[in-house]
Amino acid sequence: EAQVTQNPRYLITVTGKKLTVTCSQNMNHEYMSWYRQDPGLGLRQIYYSMNVEVTDKGDVPEGYKVSRKEKRNFPLILESPSPNQTSLYFCASSIGTNYNSPLHFGNGTRLTVT
Amino acid sequence: GNSVTQMEGPVTLSEEAFLTINCTYTATGYPSLFWYVQYPGEGLQLLLKATKADDKGSNKGFEATYRKETTSFHLEKGSVQVSDSAVYFCALRMIKAAGNKLTFGGGTRVLVKP
Numbered sequence: 522e523a524q525v526t527q528n529p530r531y532l533i534t535v536t537g538k539k540l541t542v543t544c545s546q547n548m549n550h551e552y553m554s555w556y557r558q559d560p561g562l563g564l565r566q567i568y569y570s571m572n573v574e575v576t577d578k579g580d581v582p583e584g585y586k587v588s589r590k591e592k593r594n595f596p597l598i599l600e601s602p603s604p605n606q607t608s609l610y611f612c613a614s615s616i617g618t619n620y621n622s623p624l625h626f627g628n629g630t631r632l633t634v635t
Numbered sequence: 636g637n638s639v640t641q642m643e644g645p646v647t648l649s650e651e652a653f654l655t656i657n658c659t660y661t662a663t664g665y666p667s668l669f670w671y672v673q674y675p676g677e678g679l680q681l682l683l684k685a686t687k688a689d690d691k692g693s694n695k696g697f698e699a700t701y702r703k704e705t706t707s708f709h710l711e712k713g714s715v716q717v718s719d720s721a722v723y724f725c726a727l728r729m730i731k732a733a734g735n736k737l738t739f740g741g742g743t744r745v746l747v748k749p
Contacts, residue, residue: 525678552735554734554735554736560741561643561741561742562741563639563724563726563739563740563741563742564679564724564737564739565739566734566736566737569734569735569736571734571735577734579734579736580736611678611679613678613679615735621667621684621686622735623681623684624679624681624737626678626679626680627678628676628677628678629677629678
């Protein structure tokens with residue numbers, strides 16, 4: 522089944538403890554991206570990757586890192602999480618970088634930082 | 636910058652009622668417009684899209700028409716079902732958007748009661 526898989530689904534952590542949220546897609550998609558969803562704000566792009574080893578900042582990159590060593594994986598790294606990073610995170614991918622390519626989303630990771 | 640404004644929810648309806656969710660946008664240029672739906676506990680799924688003025692997107696009984704003159708993309712369904720209960724997001728994407736970014740509205744929660 523074609524899908525975008527994120528892990529974990531739920532994560533509670535403490536301020537300053539490094540964590541990684543994994544994202545993997547099995548559709549051979551070139552483009553991958555991370556968004557965070559906050560009430561009333563919709564989804565905002567954190568980072569994106571046009572292809573392997575090509576990553577760039579979105580609208581809200583502060584406090585986050587990403588890597589794209591393989592086509593299928595795009596982990597989101599929080600080196601020193603803070604409470605304002607408590608949010609619902611979504612990974613997404615698309616077959617190409619054409620603006621009409623539909624995005625496929627994972628089921629989300631709900632992160633709570635205390 | 637570009638932005639999307641949706642009506643705030645929640646919208647509560649009875650089964651078989653008519654649903655309208657208003658969406659207006661601000662963009663420098665001519666975006667592609669999308670409606671995404673998020674069912675409880677899941678990621679976002681593309682519901683429909685329109686890429687140019689007067690295009691009508693449709694899927695699963697939902698419709699939306701790209702109105703350039705009013706910069707709107709209102710979502711409608713003639714007869715909702717309980718299974719349509721979800722959060723609906725209007726979004727736009729520019730042809731040369733950095734990072735192929737989708738700009739989302741804040742989402743509208745719809746609750747359909749039997």
